[in-house]
Amino acid sequence: xxxxxxxxxxxxxxxxxxxxxxxxxxxxxxxxxxxxxxxxxxxxxxxxxxxxxxxxxxxxxxxxxxxxxxxxxxxxxxxxxxxxxxxxxxxxxxxxxxx
Amino acid sequence: xxxxxxxxxxxxxxxxxxxxxxxxxxxxxxxxxxxxxxxxxxxxxxxxxxxxxxxxxxxxxxxxxxxxxxxxxxxxxxxxxxxxxxxxxxxxxxxxxxxxxxxxxxxxxxxxxxxxxxxxxxxxxxxxxxxxxxxxxxxxxxxxxxxxxxxxxxxxxxxxxxxxxxxxxxxxxxxxxxxxxxxxxxxxxxxxxxxxxxxxxxxxxxxxxxxxxxxxxxxxxxxxxxxxxxxxxxxxxxxxxxxxxxxxxxxxxxxxxxxxxxxxxxxxxxxxxxxxxxxxxxxxxxxxxxxxxxxxxxxxxxxxxxxxxxxxxxxxxxxxxxxxxxxxxxxxxxxxxxxxxxxxxxxxxxxxxxxxxxxxxxxxxxxxxxxxxxxxxxxxxxxxxxxxxxxxxxxxxxxxxxxxxxxxxxxxxxxxxxxxxxxxxxxxxxxxxxxxxxxxxxxxxxxxxxxxxxxxxxxxxxxxxxxxxxxxxxxxxxxxxxxxxxxxxxxxxxxxxxxxxxxxxxxxxxxxxxxxxxxxxxxxxxxxxxxxxxxxxxxxxxxxxxxxxxxxxxxxxxxxxxxxxxxxxxxxxxxxxxxxxxxxxxxxxxxxxxxxxxxxxxxxxxxxxxxxxxxxxxxxxxxxxxxxxxxxxxxxxxxxxxxxxxxxxxxxxxxxxxxxxxxxxxxxxxxxxxxxxxxxxxxxxxxxxxxxxxxxxxxxxxxxxxxxxxxxxxxxxxxxxxxxxxxxxxxxxxxxxxxxxxxxxxxxxxxxxxxxxxxxxxxxxxxxx
Amino acid sequence: xxxxxxxxxxxxxxxxxxxxxxxxxxxxxxxxxxxxxxxxxxxxxxxxxxxxxxxxxxxxxxxxxxxxxxxxxxxxxxxxxxxxxxxxxxxxxxxxxxxxxxxxxxxxxxxxxxxxxxxxx
Numbered sequence: 001x002x003x004x005x006x007x008x009x010x011x012x013x014x015x016x017x018x019x020x021x022x023x024x025x026x027x028x029x030x031x032x033x034x035x036x037x038x039x040x041x042x043x044x045x046x047x048x049x050x051x052x053x054x055x056x057x058x059x060x061x062x063x064x065x066x067x068x069x070x071x072x073x074x075x076x077x078x079x080x081x082x083x084x085x086x087x088x089x090x091x092x093x094x095x096x097x098x099x
Numbered sequence: 100x101x102x103x104x105x106x107x108x109x110x111x112x113x114x115x116x117x118x119x120x121x122x123x124x125x126x127x128x129x130x131x132x133x134x135x136x137x138x139x140x141x142x143x144x145x146x147x148x149x150x151x152x153x154x155x156x157x158x159x160x161x162x163x164x165x166x167x168x169x170x171x172x173x174x175x176x177x178x179x180x181x182x183x184x185x186x187x188x189x190x191x192x193x194x195x196x197x198x199x200x201x202x203x204x205x206x207x208x209x210x211x212x213x214x215x216x217x218x219x220x221x222x223x224x225x226x227x228x229x230x231x232x233x234x235x236x237x238x239x240x241x242x243x244x245x246x247x248x249x250x251x252x253x254x255x256x257x258x259x260x261x262x263x264x265x266x267x268x269x270x271x272x273x274x275x276x277x278x279x280x281x282x283x284x285x286x287x288x289x290x291x292x293x294x295x296x297x298x299x300x301x302x303x304x305x306x307x308x309x310x311x312x313x314x315x316x317x318x319x320x321x322x323x324x325x326x327x328x329x330x331x332x333x334x335x336x337x338x339x340x341x342x343x344x345x346x347x348x349x350x351x352x353x354x355x356x357x358x359x360x361x362x363x364x365x366x367x368x369x370x371x372x373x374x375x376x377x378x379x380x381x382x383x384x385x386x387x388x389x390x391x392x393x394x395x396x397x398x399x400x401x402x403x404x405x406x407x408x409x410x411x412x413x414x415x416x417x418x419x420x421x422x423x424x425x426x427x428x429x430x431x432x433x434x435x436x437x438x439x440x441x442x443x444x445x446x447x448x449x450x451x452x453x454x455x456x457x458x459x460x461x462x463x464x465x466x467x468x469x470x471x472x473x474x475x476x477x478x479x480x481x482x483x484x485x486x487x488x489x490x491x492x493x494x495x496x497x498x499x500x501x502x503x504x505x506x507x508x509x510x511x512x513x514x515x516x517x518x519x520x521x522x523x524x525x526x527x528x529x530x531x532x533x534x535x536x537x538x539x540x541x542x543x544x545x546x547x548x549x550x551x552x553x554x555x556x557x558x559x560x561x562x563x564x565x566x567x568x569x570x571x572x573x574x575x576x577x578x579x580x581x582x583x584x585x586x587x588x589x590x591x592x593x594x595x596x597x598x599x600x601x602x603x604x605x606x607x608x609x610x611x612x613x614x615x616x617x618x619x620x621x622x623x624x625x626x627x628x629x630x631x632x633x634x635x636x637x638x639x640x641x642x643x644x645x646x647x648x649x650x651x652x653x654x655x656x657x658x659x660x661x662x663x664x665x666x667x668x669x670x671x672x673x674x675x676x677x678x679x680x681x682x683x684x685x686x687x688x689x690x691x692x693x694x695x696x697x698x699x700x701x702x703x704x705x706x707x708x709x710x711x712x713x714x715x716x717x718x719x720x721x722x723x724x725x726x727x728x729x730x731x732x733x734x735x736x737x738x739x740x741x742x743x744x745x746x747x748x749x750x751x752x753x754x755x756x757x758x759x760x761x762x763x764x765x766x767x768x769x770x771x772x773x774x775x776x777x778x779x780x781x782x783x784x785x786x787x788x789x790x791x792x793x794x795x796x797x798x799x800x801x802x803x804x805x806x807x808x809x810x811x812x813x814x815x816x817x818x819x820x821x822x823x824x825x826x827x828x829x830x831x832x833x834x835x836x837x838x839x840x841x842x843x844x845x846x847x848x849x850x851x852x853x854x855x856x857x858x859x860x861x862x863x864x865x866x867x868x
Numbered sequence: 869x870x871x872x873x874x875x876x877x878x879x880x881x882x883x884x885x886x887x888x889x890x891x892x893x894x895x896x897x898x899x900x901x902x903x904x905x906x907x908x909x910x911x912x913x914x915x916x917x918x919x920x921x922x923x924x925x926x927x928x929x930x931x932x933x934x935x936x937x938x939x940x941x942x943x944x945x946x947x948x949x950x951x952x953x954x955x956x957x958x959x960x961x962x963x964x965x966x967x968x969x970x971x972x973x974x975x976x977x978x979x980x981x982x983x984x985x986x987x988x989x
Contacts, residue, residue: 019299019336019944026335033330046989049294049305053327053339061330084313085306086320086342086383105888109881135925142878142923149921149950150881152974160974300937302946302968302987311986361969361987466899468912 008068009035013044013078017051025051029058036068038094044078049085059092070094102154109150113199116143120192128185137180141170147195156202159195162213166191169220178223187219285316285349287373293341298365300336309342311358316348319384345373469565472525476712479515479522480809486515487830523710527562530608530617533572534559537579541604544583551590552583552602561608563615564710570687571617571707574680578619578703579604581677586623586701596698598622615709620702626695628652635661653693653701657681685841688714690731690788706731714810716837717785718803718829722772725835726799727808727827732840734786734794736802739763739779750776754784754796761786764847765798766838770822787840795844810837822846870896871988874915876906876932877950878924882975886919889977895984903927907935910942917988918947919971919980922958930965937966946987950975 009032014021029037039055062069072094082089123140126133148163170188172178180188194216197208290312294305312318320342327339346355355370356363490508534556545552563571587593587602594600607618628649635641635655647655655661659678684691689707708714708731716727717736737756744763745753752763763784767773777798784796808827813820813836824839873895875886883899890897898913900906902924910918918936922929929949937943946968951959959970971983 018304019302020941022335026333030331047306048299049340050299050336050338052306053333053337054330054335056324057327057330057333060327081306083383084309084320085340086322086344087324088383101888105881105884108884112880138923139925142925145923146879146881149879149973149975153881153885153976155974300943301963301966302944304987304989307987307989364963 008038010038010040010072012040015043015045017044017047019048019050022048022050022054026054029054033061034065034067036070037062038068038070038072040072041078042073042075044075047078047081052082052085052087056087106154109154110199110203112150113147113203116146117192117196117199119143120195121189124185124189124192127180128182128189134174137170137174141167141174144170144195147199151202154202158208158213159198159202162191162195162198162217165217165220165224166195169224172224172226177226181228183228184223187216187223191216191220285347287345287347288352288355289369289371289373290344290346290355291342291367291369292344292359293367294338294362295365295367296334296336296338298362299338301365303362303365305338305340305342308358308362309344312344312346312355315350315354315358316346317384318347319345321383341367467525472522476522476526479519480712480811483515483519483809484828484830486511488832491830491832519713523564523712524562526565526710528565528568529560529562530568530571530615531559533568533575534606534608536572537575537606540576540579541583544580548584549589550583550587550602551600552587552604554579555603555605556607557605558608561610561615562709563608563707564712566711567615567687567707567709570683574683575606575617575619577680578677579606582619582621582623582701586621588624592624596624610709611706614706617705617707618702619705620700622700625697625700626653626656626693628697631655650694653695656693657691682841687711688729688731712810713807714827714837715805716808716827717805718808718835719783719785719799720801720803721770721799722767722777724772725803725829725833726766727835727837728785728787728797728799729824729837729840730805732787734788737784737786737796739782739784739796741780744779752776752779754779756786756796761794761796762847763796763798764843766843767798767800769843769846787844795847797840797843808835808837870894871916871984872896872898872913873984874898874900874906874909874913874918876900876903876918876920876924876929878902878921882921882950885975885977886980889980892977893981903929903932903935906932907939910936910939914942915945917984918945919950919984920947921950922962930961933962933965933967948983948987 011028011032013025017025059069069092071089071092074089074093120140120143123136123143126136127140144163144167148160148167151159151163166188169178173180173184178184194208194213198213200206201208292305292308294303298305309320321344323341323343324339326341327333328337333339348354352370352372356368359366359368362368490512493504493508538554538556541552541554582604583602587604588596588598590600593602603622605618605620609616632641632645632647632652632655635658636643636645638660640655640658640661641647656677657680659676661676661678681691684705684707687707688711689705691703691705693701693703695701714727715730717730717733719726719728739754743755745755745760747753753760754763755761763779765776768776777800779798782798782800783802784798786794786796788794808829810825811827813823813826817826820836822839822842823836824842825837827835827837829835871894873890875883875890875897877883877886877899878901883901887897887899898909898915900909903920904926906918906920907927920929920932924932927935933947933949936945936947947966949959949962949967949970950973951962951970962970968987969983971980
């Protein structure tokens with residue numbers, strides 16, 4: 001098979017990203033390592049700091065891997081929580097949704 | 100339930116606790132050393148104290164507090180419950196009982212008795228054993244701090260602060276800065292906050308703490324992510340982020356620390372006045388309006404208003420409750436100072452109040468899982484069927500002469516019916532919650548359209564099956580919006596018409612012949628028949644030359660695709676018309692009609708079954724099959740005469756009823772039970788009304804009778820069958836299908852049976868089994 | 869969505885107060901009478917927050933809190949403890965067992981609602 005376009009993974013975040021979800025999320029992301037990744041955060045109602053930590057660590061790892069790590073859509077709650085806890089994700093947002 | 104009722108419960112509970120206390124102490128006195136006995140005794144006093152505190156019964160709280168402290172020493176084996184100790188305890192129990200009575204009925208307990216026992220209890224707690232005499236009365240050289248003379252719980256020093264805990268009530272250590280004083284001007288605090296893993300593990304959440312912090316003042320934030328390890332090395336549940344936050348606020352340092360009250364053990368926290376010379380961190384302002392991340396971020400439905408309202412109500416209620424407590428306490432104090440006579444009068448009044456309360460508290464409730472009730476309803480449904488089958492087989496086996504069997508069967512039938520009714524009553528609930536919701540909708544919509552409207556409700560306590568209530572909210576909301584948006588005129592127009600500028604919408608519920616009737620009326624302009632008819636013509640719903648009665652015109656609004664508003668407004672919903680309302684009411688086995696008086700308003704009348712688990716039906720025969728037709732759909736039954744039948748077209752027939760023509764529908768043909776049309780003269784016609792208000796005569800072969808049947812969902816047990824709403828089991832054990840009248844009528848108009856299934860799905864959802 | 873509160877308290881008086889206060893504030897309230905029942909009910913009701921007393925028969929508040937924190941599904945649920953004013957030691961023990969926060973008795977509706985708002989999203 002020809003090594004054409006890199007495979008792109010996609011991940012839809014669940015609505016409540018609490019303590020319980022942190023390990024699940026970490027596991028999901030681990031299994032997608034090495035692929036470009038587009039994340040759909042449009043359904044997120046609640047996000048805790050631990051899941052944010054996982055996402056940010058993943059963003060760093062993807063950057064090291066020189067793979068894309070993009071939030072395609074983010075919910076209001078997700079965007080606002082990031083703002084509240086002082087984390088800038090503008091550079092991780094898909095072009096279309098950057099403000 | 101209000102505070103007075105709860106107070107009554109409290110006193111009832113006190114009686115139980117006092118009994119528990121006494122029997123426990125007596126057991127201990129008999130040498131019982133089971134730790135659970137001591138625990139039970141401790142809990143009894145603890146409970147009394149807890150409740151008394153909530154009602155501001157200070158005397159009771161003070162005494163219970165000291166008693167509890169002493170009992171705790173017994174519990175923790177610091178104090179041996181000797182007979183002498185127990186003597187003090189039992190006397191204390193008596194005083195506690197007297198204090199409870201005094202709190203309930205007014206009056207007081209001799210202060211010397213209370214004071215003496217308090218001293219003895221305190222002495223015991225200090226480890227001073229009673230000598231059996233009045234030795235404890237003598238002042239002992241006790242450490243000054245433990246000799247709390249008047250133990251008011253809030254002020255009483257905790258008995259010897261436990262050193263192992265390391266707990267400090269409000270751990271304030273900062274650089275001699277008077278941050279405790281309310282700051283006059285805005286000051287900027289710098290907060291550094293580093294959570295530890297435990298903070299999250301205990302259910303705290305840094306994001307929520309930061310949310311609360313943002314409410315203290317204007318906030319800028321910097322998140323330190325340096326501690327974040329590599330992705331594959333990290334503990335997903337670790338705590339890596341930490342924050343430096345600047346808060347500009349008029350509030351004090353304490354207010355900021357209060358935010359972290361629950362978390363301060365599980366984080367590194369530093370709060371100080373921002374030093375202007377401090378190193379510049381890239382701070383990001385948090386443009387925070389407080390709605391962010393509040394309740395209902397996921398709630399697009401406009402329920403947010405409800406949450407806010409509920410919160411406001413809660414605060415109000417809370418304030419009221421606190422005030423009630425305070426007032427009660429104040430009243431109690433006043434009472435004490437009054438003369439004997441006044442106290443006696445107060446006691447009498449209290450007794451009267453108690454009697455009244457006791458009468459009220461008769462309506463006690465238990466909470467039961469809905470599933471359990473549904474299972475019971477199902478079983479009773481089976482029982483009804485079984486009983487019917489049993490009766491049938493007795494009749495068939497013709498056991499004449501054994502009248503005792505027949506009598507027994509009759510009683511069984513009676514009992515079964517009663518059980519069924521009682522079980523149904525369990526699910527019955529007042530329509531009040533739904534009605535209450537409507538008042539908010541009226542307010543909101545009225546505000547939106549700039550009208551002034553009053554909602555009057557009646558019969559809120561009318562009860563109906565919970566399922567019906569749940570499904571009622573949506574159509575009702577829609578109708579209320581319609582009434583406010585379209586029904587009631589603008590204040591100017593009302594005034595011009597000589598009406599009160601304030602409109603009235605009235606919502607009533609009542610029981611009528613085994614059904615619930617809900618009426619929604621407005622005192623608006625009524626249906627504009629001219630306009631409605633024109634609209635229907637424009638939309639090709641009726642022929643341009645139709646000659647319709649007023650009633651028929653009014654009912655046009657229930658036709659699919661009809662919407663009277665010139666513009667589709669946001670309020671009444673986009674294109675969702677009264678046809679949808681009508682369908683949802685019908686899906687509940689209900690009917691809806693409208694009556695309108697031009698200039699005086701409209702009234703919608705809905706009649707609904709009290710339960711969705713049973714149905715009153717007419718049992719009929721069609722092509723050898725037994726079917727059940729919901730009684731609510733049938734207007735009348737008639738025996739067609741040959742002269743009344745008129746054929747037209749290939750196989751269309753009409754029946755003339757009192758000078759009007761009504762299409763005749765052969766149910767057997769529609770359901771494909773037979774291929775040739777039955778002779779109408781040999782059968783019976785059921786005149787039914789269906790959606791759109793049209794009447795049809797349904798041809799069946801014979802009527803077997805009327806009876807209440809238990810609805811069994813076909814979908815759940817078999818599969819959806821076009822034209823059939825559900826099934827039931829008759830007394831002879833046969834399965835009978837319940838006809839979906841609307842689907843059959845629609846099919847008779849040439850629509851395929853298959854297309855029209857939306858509402859049957861509803862119906863079968865509602866069915867049990 | 870209404871927030872769901874599980875309350876665990878053996879006192880009928882307090883249970884009623886909690887019920888009235890929470891219902892008035894727009895919460896859905898589920899009640900258990902002691903720690904054992906609390907753990908049973910927990911499985912069915914999936915609460916957003918738990919309010920528990922300490923002194924209870926069968927299983928006390930400490931045991932109950934530990935039970936919740938050991939539960940894979942519900943270990944993240946915030947737990948508020950009803951404590952009495954002078955119970956420094958108990959508060960500390962509750963904290964070590966995994967309590968999220970506390971509400972100091974005597975029962976005050978405003979404080980209760982405030983504490984719940986603080987620990988829930």
